[in-house]
Amino acid sequence: MTVRKERPNRTLLSPWTLEKRSGRIGYWLVFGVVFLLFTAAFVTPLVWMLLGAMKSPAELAQMPPTILPESPDVGAYREAWDFMELAGYFRNTVVVAAGAWLVQLAVCVPAAYALSKLRPVLGKWVLGLMLATLMLPASALLVPTYLTITDVPLLDVNLINSPAAIWLPAAANAFNIYLLKRFFDQIPTELLDAARIDGAGNVTTLVRIVLPLSRPILAVVSIFAVVAAWKDFIWPLLVLQDPGIQTLSVALQRYEEFTPINLMIAGLVLASIPMVVAFLIFQRQILAGLTAGGIKG
Incomplete structure (x- = not known):
């Protein structure tokens, strides 16, 4: 042998x-x-x-630039917080990001579950058309999305200066639907059949069986949704025209003309801290969720 x-x-x-x-x-x-x-x-x-942010404007403009601040001034962060009124813009950004997260989960999870387990007629074509939108540049979708927001079909509602103008377009996220579907595909069909034999409907099966098993990928989709809403600039600039409800990224750009450069840099640091901290805390869940959908076991 x-x-x-x-x-x-x-x-x-x-x-x-x-x-x-x-x-x-x-x-x-x-x-x-x-x-x-x-x-x-x-x-x-x-x-x-x-x-x-700890340097003076004169030192920042100095050539050649200095690596370490000659006279470090940590107070620039506090001054930037007060001068640009960042507390209110942080609150606006949290509202926008939280709403975008909830709406995305409410739309993407049922859509991915239907495409994965319910297998509707022409489901593959629907998924293919969704993924085809990922090939389009984001700038090409700005005009049609803006026209839709200014006059929502069937409702005849103008969502300009409303957080819903960001929440609703965020729900149409083909990438997150694909991630969720790939993960749902790995859940054994026998487990769902057993739940249906016990009398569970599709909604009950989704809530009590599928979602508890999908915590890793739900964490990944949640982080992607929050980060995308937090750092987005072009779309909030178009639909949030009232300065009182603008997000951090838009507000910082508006203050840029008349704000000392060291305070502007301090504001950028403060705006970046929440997402950096979130990544450091949830990096293990991100990696686990991204790889879980591609492993069969």
Whole structure:
């Protein structure tokens, strides 16, 4: 009987190369250099913002630029908070992001469940048309979406200067529907059949069976929804024309003309902190949710 030797997976470097001392040294050297370069590329702008807010406007305009502040002034953050009235804009942004999150879950979860488990007629075509919208540039959808918001079909309602102008378009998120569907596809059909035999309907099955099993992907979709609403600029600029209800990204752009540059940088840092903290807290859930839909077990 001939025993077939399993071939190892081929990567950029073969296992035989890594067994050599020179191969291991070269591998870790290249890995370390690439890791440091990518880390510097992502971390340098954040560090520059943190330190730049502590410099005076004259020092920020100085050439060549200084790396560390000559006279660090942490008070610029407090001054920026008061000067640009960021508390109100933070509140507006939280309302917009929370509403966009709730509306997306209310629309995307049932849509993905129907496409995955109920399998409606022409479901594949519907999913294909949804995914086709991802190929369109966002700028191409601005005009038709704006016209729809200014005169909502059937309701004849103008949603300009209303958070709903951001919530409703956010619900049409093909990417999140695709992520949810991919995850729902991995849930055994036998489990849902057993629930139906016990008398559970489609809504009960979704709420009591599918959603508790889908916490990882729901966390990922939730984070994507909140981050997208928090950092969006063009669409809130178009539909939130009243300064009193504008979000952080729009308000910071409006203050840019008459705000000292160090205070503007401090405002940008303060606006970025919630999303950076959210990523650091939920990064494990993000990675787990993104990979869970592609693993069968």
